[in-house]
Amino acid sequence: DTGVSQDPRHKITKRGQNVTFRCDPISEHNRLYWYRQTLGQGPEFLTYFQNEAQLEKSRLLSDRFSAERPKGSFSTLEIQRTEQGDSAMYLCASSSYSSQETQYFGPGTRLLVL
């Protein structure tokens, strides 16, 4: 399977705990995006990498959130001191200029904070 993969698919945690999600993009894609989707809403942009550089961050990305893409390949999204309001689907997407900039999405990680 050469699509975007995300791990884990589901995560249940207690309020105050830290969680980390991983995204593996399509191998030749240099752009990687994180989005968050809550019930009844469309996905909302969180952050964007071109290769290993984090080029844009949404104001939704509080200081409890950090994302990395250390070697320009996979990316991690960490949430520290989780809150119940962090419960959502976290989606990762990747793209390249040659793909007409279509963003290809992974299946998401569904987070539930109790």
Next chain:
Amino acid sequence: ILNVEQSPQSLHVQEGDSTNFTCSFPSSNFYALHWYRWETAKSPEALFVMTLNGDEKKKGRISATLNTKEGYSYLYIKGSQPEDSATYLCASKETSGSRLTFGEGTQLTVNP
């Protein structure tokens, strides 16, 4: 900040019906309009990317049009099938490589 709106919010049709949805977006600073289909427990699937005013794209029974001057796009499904049941999302982009701003989606249910 872009405000992308979709209507209707949900739609129930019978198998064989044709249907269409609307996506509206700010026409200023427009770069591209994307349509996705998202089935439960699956990844959002890219349907179309459109950039030019008057663009029309087709994929099987699904087609889309784009009007960048007035800021809207239509998605059409001809002869709906139960497997078309999904949430259809549109998203606008302001510049190359940048974020997508999504609408809330139209949830389509096709009854056999």
